[in-house]
Amino acid sequence: MTDLIIKENYNPLICSYEECRAYTKRFAKSFYFASFLLPKEKRNAAYSVYSFCRLVDNIADSYCSESPPALENKFSIVHRFLDDVYSGKAFEGKNFSAFAETVRRYGISRSLFDELIEGVKTDLRKNRYETFAELENYCYKVASVVGLIMTEIFGYSDKIALQYAMYLGKAMQLTNILRDIGEDYRLGRIYIPSEELQCFGYSEKDIADGVINQNFKMLMKFNIDRARMYYELASHGIPYLTDDGSRTTVVLMLKIYSAILDEIENHGYDVYSSRRYVKTIEKFKMAGYYFINKEERKKFIPPRKYGHQRIRSLYPGILPD
Numbered sequence: 566m567t568d569l570i571i572k573e574n575y576n577p578l579i580c581s582y583e584e585c586r587a588y589t590k591r592f593a594k595s596f597y598f599a600s601f602l603l604p605k606e607k608r609n610a611a612y613s614v615y616s617f618c619r620l621v622d623n624i625a626d627s628y629c630s631e632s633p634p635a636l637e638n639k640f641s642i643v644h645r646f647l648d649d650v651y652s653g654k655a656f657e658g659k660n661f662s663a664f665a666e667t668v669r670r671y672g673i674s675r676s677l678f679d680e681l682i683e684g685v686k687t688d689l690r691k692n693r694y695e696t697f698a699e700l701e702n703y704c705y706k707v708a709s710v711v712g713l714i715m716t717e718i719f720g721y722s723d724k725i726a727l728q729y730a731m732y733l734g735k736a737m738q739l740t741n742i743l744r745d746i747g748e749d750y751r752l753g754r755i756y757i758p759s760e761e762l763q764c765f766g767y768s769e770k771d772i773a774d775g776v777i778n779q780n781f782k783m784l785m786k787f788n789i790d791r792a793r794m795y796y797e798l799a800s801h802g803i804p805y806l807t808d809d810g811s812r813t814t815v816v817l818m819l820k821i822y823s824a825i826l827d828e829i830e831n832h833g834y835d836v837y838s839s840r841r842y843v844k845t846i847e848k849f850k851m852a853g854y855y856f857i858n859k860e861e862r863k864k865f866i867p868p869r870k871y872g873h874q875r876i877r878s879l880y881p882g883i884l885p886d
Contacts, residue, residue: 579661579662580616580662580663580664581662581663582609582612582613582663584616584663585609585612585613585615585616585663585664586608586609586612588612588615588616588619589611589612589615589616592619593615593619594845595818595821595822595843595848596611596615596818598817598821598845598848599814599815599817599818599821600612600814602810602813602814603719603809603810603811603814604809604810607718607719607720607809607810607811609663609667610663610667610670610671610718611715611718612663613662613663613664613666613667614664614667614673614711614714614715614718616663616664617664617678618681618711620643621640621643621681621682621685622685622707624636624639624640624643624685625685625686625688625689626688626752628688628689629752629753633689636689640682640686643682644682647675647678647679649665650664650665650668650669651668651675656669667718671717671718672717673714673717673718677710677713677714678714680706680710681706681707681710681711681714683706684703684705684706684707684710685706685707687703687706687707688754691703692753692754692755693754693755693759694755694756694757694758694759695758695759695760696758696759696760697758697760697761699758700742700756700758701735703756704734704735704738704739705731705734705735707738708734708735708737708738709730709731709732709733709734709735709738710734711734712730712731712733712734713727713730713731713734715730716730716806718811719806719807719811719812719814719815720806720807720809720811721805721806721807722805722806722807722867723805725802725805726802726805726806728802729798729799729801729802729803729805730799730802732795732798732799732802733795733796733799733802733815733818733819735795736792736793736795736796736799736819736822736823737818737822739788739791739792739795740792740822740823740825740826742756742757742788743785743788743789743792743826743829743836744825744829744836744840744841744842745836745840746772746836746837747772747775747836747837748840750772750773755769755772757784757788761784761787761788762784765780765781765783765784765787766780767780767781767784775837775838777833777834777835777837781834782833782834785829785834785836786834789826789829789830792823792826793823793826796819796822796823799819800819800864800865803815803816803819803865804865804866804867805867808867812865813855816855816865817848817851817852817855820851820855821843821848821851824843824847824851825841825842825843828841828842828843829841
């Protein structure tokens with residue numbers, strides 16, 4: 566299946582579960598690998614949501630080759646499609662998309678998709694961030710929201726799982742940002758907050774030149790430690806997920822993505838010469854270790870009721886009452 570691109574009078578979201586599966590396999594190798602234990606219905610639903618998320622992200626990434634009116638028209642098509650899904654119009658007739666069926670089956674809120682689109686459109690008007698607070702808000706809209714959507718598909722025993730899902734989304738987006746510093750710069754974007762670049766004595770020119778000095782290593786270590794803090798916090802929410810393969814899928818995603826940070830460190834923080842990723846054989850090792858190691862699995866068994874109170878004591882104000 567070719568890349569999903571909105572063309573005039575054409576809505577690429579009118580596609581089957583099988584097409585969404587093929588699309589996910591091609592463009593989201595880590596998630597596709599981690600999803601193999603999901604029940605078929607949830608797996609297909611997750612693939613259909615991924616296809617939607619990738620679609621809106623691709624629209625924003627085409628800003629270099631598209632005029633602003635053309636981009637806005639593409640987003641308008643997506644909004645109209647959502648209008649049809651949530652009004653029921655998309656279900657008229659015998660055939661309707663996998664995405665529409667997923668939204669109806671799992672009762673996913675329209676507001677989440679609207680927030681995602683709003684976040685993605687940020688890339689069209691903003692290519693620098695002054696503070697981490699600004700960046701964190703962006704990460705929530707483009708990544709945490711996806712975590713909230715997927716959590717509705719996976720299922721949970723306590724709504725606190727949704728809060729933890731937001732932290733996992735932020736951790737994964739921060740990982741992407743650190744991995745893609747050079748690539749993003751070539752697209753005209755710098756996500757590392759300006760105040761942090763200044764604090765560590767690393768300039769935009771240094772990014773342009775791909776400089777890897779002590780200042781850059783300190784900047785990277787600071788951000789890697791922050792991302793790991795989010796991963797650690799997010800891990801406490803996994804036990805609240807349904808134990809039908811959903812929990813294991815999220816465990817594997819957390820492990821694979823956090824291992825990207827290890828790869829960055831292992832290559833001396835060089836994110837300019839090559840994209841750092843986790844090899845397939847390493848993913849299999851992670852999965853195998855998780856399945857054969859009872860102590861590892863015990864970290865993610867359901868906690869006692871209100872077990873998240875411990876997190877509140879460690880991080881006051883970080884979880885809702």
